Amino acid sequence: MMRASILLSTLAMALVAQATSLTGPRALVLLDTLDDTDVYTDLWNDLEGRHYNLTINDVSSPVSLTKYDRRLYDHLIFLAPKMKEYPKGMNAKAVVGFMAEGGNVILAGSSELANPLRELSREFDVEFDNRYTSVLDHFNYDKELGQAKHDAIVVNPSSHMSKIDAIVPQDKLPGPILFRGIGHAVNPKNSLLTPVLWAPQEAYSWESVNLDESADQDPLIAGKDISLVSVMQARNNARIAFLGSTEMLSDAFFGAPAKKHGDKETVNGNRKFIEELTKWTFQEKSALDVVAVQHHKVGEEEAPAHYRIKDNMTYTISLAEYREGEWHPFSADDVQLELIMLDPYVRKTLEQLELDDQSTVGTFTTTLQLPDQYGVFKFMVNYKRPGLTYIESVTTVGIHPFRHDQYPRFISQAKPYYTSAASMGVGLLIFSFVYLWGGLDSSVKTTKKA
Template sequence: MALVASATSLTGPRTLVLLDNLDDADAYMDLWDDLQSRQFNVTLHDVKTPVSLSKYDQRLFDHLLILAPKMTAYPTGMNAKSVVGFVAEGGNVLVAASSELGNTIRELSREFDVEFDNRYTTVYDHFNYDQDLGKDRHDTVVVNTGTHLSTVDAIVPQKDIPGPILFRGIAHSINPSNSLLTKVLWAPQEAYSWETQDGDNESANQDPSVSGKDISLVSVMQARNNARIAFLGSTDMLTDRYFSAPAKKHGEKISPSGNRKFIEELTKWTFQEKGALDVVAVQHHKVGEEEAPAHYRIKDTMTYTISLAEYHDGEWHPFSADDVQLELIMLDPYVRKTLEQVPLDDQSTVGTFTTTLQLPDQYGVFKFAVNYKRPGLTYVESVTTVGIHPFRHDQYPRFISQAKPYYTSAASMGVGLLIFSFVYLWGGLESTVKTTKKA
């Protein structure tokens, strides 16, 4: 299936979908419709069809959706190294798993510090299960977005999700020391991951390896090159059945499922349709001047200004924040100061941040650096190199207060010399010369 159009994604419209079998595509028709409405060019492949992600060091696709949890081997022309290289080249990836997850996807997720639970394990919850989809085994968990959804609105805004999320699948965990990873959706406190063999209700031979809020259901990662990767423990939550099914938890009223809106917002973020920042302009100059000088002098007072724009809804908009900081660095930061945002008006097309500061009493080559990294937003790294010179010999003040002891010492020596000379020359000392006669 090819949907040829111009996508609203910053990285492009070309999207490759890997399926265990092409017949599985019928279960995701609402998902394809959503991508089509956002003008993506979608290509479906099963794992038996040869496919390549790049050719002549150029990406053939901009986004990769892996909806093939049972995959035991990559298609011809593709492997784990090529997927990691695809991300390194700026491509975006969404990986959906299930209880039948094979080692192929498991090993790929480990490349990004994500660890799925053992095969044939499922997330169960005997208190928060759906009475229709999970009435037999309690394996369809109703997840409350108000308490178990990340508060990072740049990824999935809580206020836009109309109801709870229905989840049936496998648990995973993320490396807490990896700052690039963000947990988006996690399980209720009563949930646990338990093993079943081939769908049977046999007892597991060990305690659950993960339970409660430690169970990650959906996690995302933004690489240092701003490529984005999403990991879902369920392929069912992307299907038409879960998109349209109402959420019906025991003891609560029936509410609409939030799956469709959740997946829409998640894919928008993953495919860089929102949450992307760009540095529009950087300016710096001395106070009272307009142009940037060739170099600064130590202790100069200068103004630094940076303009940022945020991409969403297919357009660039002014970016607003109160935690953008400027660092003046020479090996180590000498100055770190929070920038103030210029008030926005109806004519504003970018968010402008500025500050005025005095340069340090240290000469050398410095960098004006803005290193803004926040979950859900692309990383902003703006570096401007400037030279700070010392004063010339004729620019120093004739007298400086720190040298008063030396001035006093020199003056006292001069006064002492004058007194000594006066006393020595005209102090009234008499000398007598005695003469003796020879016998």
Template sequence: MRPSILLSTLALALVAQATSLTGNRALVLLDNLDDTDSYMELWNDFQSRDYNVTIRETSSPIALSRYDQREFDHLIFLSPKMKEYPKGMSAKAVVGFVADGGNVLLAASPELSSTLRELSREFDVEFDNRFTTVLDHFNYDDNLGNKQHDVIAVNPKTHMAKINAIVPQDAVSGPVLFRGMAHSVNPTNSLLTSVLWAPQEAYSWESVNLEEIADQDPNVSGKDISFVSVLQARNNARVAFLGSTEMLTDKFFNAKAKKHGEAETVSGNRKFIEELTKWTFREKGVLEVVAVEHHKVGELEAPAHYRIKDNMTYTIHLAEYHDGEWHPFSADDVQLELIMLDPYVRKTLDQIALTEESTVGSFSTTVQLPDQYGVFKFMVNYKRPGLGYVESVTTVGIHPFRHDQYPRFISQAKPYYTSAASMGVGLLIFSFVYLWGGLDSSAKTTKKA
């Protein structure tokens, strides 16, 4: 392995000492400190993952940054009733916190205030009207939602995104219990991903009128209802939106889930929230470019510039962070683009076979440079849901042939060569006939008298 790769791998190993790559300082906002006891299992989980958790009421003054440095690395809103931001905090400050690389988890309830509703809209997430809740008369939990059918047992096999980087399919063994409000995500926003959604029979309705007969259509129903959604910003900061604060409570963590008409089983909330928070706080699904190499075929070092039509080998080394360590990244859809205003070449990279000693995933390909000289970018722009974005750009100059590097004869010009040769042959024949093929000089001329 090259020395540059070894140095980069060592640097990654030093960073990997923390469980989260962003940091371990987490701020939790509660409507009332009395609610702390409802989330003891969650606090214990954070403590086991080496987080330094600070719990504050929304009435306490809070500063997210000081001297242009973040005071916290993660921000958790468990305060759906918050009517106004704590002193020192604002929607602009929260957006700036994300822009600075901080991660946010926002949990709602039917009493969600307009303050957090407006904050969610900053990220293209729209919660349903206040005092609405999601109901399902077919997929409700018999233990917690038997009366009003407002506790929904969601099957993760059919209603959870198949993105193992966020929540692996085999990690959640039982149904996820949900009681809360619906939200929807903008389908045109490629940064947003719905992780958990409602069954087809679910609908959103006013929680204060559950005893009355429905006299109008619900605002949102079926698969349009998102229970949990995530956003990964362009700077790889992560934001999670949950329609329920109860999903995170000890009551739902320790509940025995019993979907109506099925056998009782263990609730999948604890494992689902654990995997979701690991992703949100950048404990997994993070990609890093360790090294980039490019050179002419048959050579080892990168040249100062290339020449048009050169055969070039490009290699990129990627590592993925999870379980507190960096591992080789594997994929079959990493592509290389050669761009000058527009892509001239786009080719899928082949992964080099991993060995027991591999510390990074290496992807390589050989391409012929385009017949166009100028300044090109060798770009790998790899963006997949759940994984950290990779954008590697290498700027390289491609020169034309020198005057003495062009071939003496070009096969495409054979018609021109033939026409020139035929003209020469014709000239020789004409000259020969003109000079030696005239009248006989011995012939007598006749003069008029």
């Protein structure tokens, strides 16, 4: 039965995998003006090479994200930092609703970031610095692009990028990242947010239009507190990426060599970085799916109608990971099963079965004894790791107590109670015998009073 469900699920996943993205190929791009289209030619070519259908609009054209309660697009790309108001038919609520329905978003800003996109970012606990501020670094600036203001900085991925390979793997980047734009801060209490790229320790955020004037206050954010690129995965697995620079997606930054002041010229990693970031945001990779779940008593194969307390049972779950347009077996050593009734009664790490050449899923299993507590329980696998889509598999089962004829007749631990009960019975018999047959002697005479 489990094999049949795995085959059906694999067939369904193969049909979905014809599209590069799990959520679909339709992408809407919003620009400040259509004249900016030629600025991102390499980006368009990369996306179209991955089978995306791009619709490019400027902010003056009306836009509708849904029709008849259905999404018209699967992905939304904001490359319009100067946008002073949303296009007709769109607002912040519509964008949040777009994500609530499973759409993915890329939001790129600049030092001229206007209020609409700032307010949208605040919906996700991301706060961009004040308008007309830029990230400056007088030690790590690019010799050509940042010579004048030191606002084009060179970021080393090995020390200033997240180590989460599920989002952007460091070993795939050919060189450092070039960045020129605005910094932002993320709410550290929001566990759904993940900083991907942050500024060097010497960097600070300041008004790039007033560099010749003396500073009269400290910068709002500085050093590694300046997030350059951050991502968020919502609870429904929709994804959004926040970039402080539209230029890092442009042809100029894709093709420019990285020439950090005082260092040799190297190839920059912008194009590969944006490729991996868009793959993650558009769910081309790091997407997990539950293929099959099975549970049964030890020695049996079918799931029972209910379990009994202290039963030994086996739980098995099969997971697959989507990447490079195909489904692959998922591997991990930290997948856990929880047996919950209000609170977890049992939490146990699942063991992954050995993969063979024909495996299309990763199978995790464990054997455990059910608790000595009856009621309605949930078998739950709640797997949430940064960069991966969330897995929450819940199976509800009933656990019954022993029936009256399933208890042992005599319990060895109760021998003191059995002995006391028997001694009480024997004592009662002795007392009754003495009282009834061992009374006063009949030969005793009574005297009458005069």
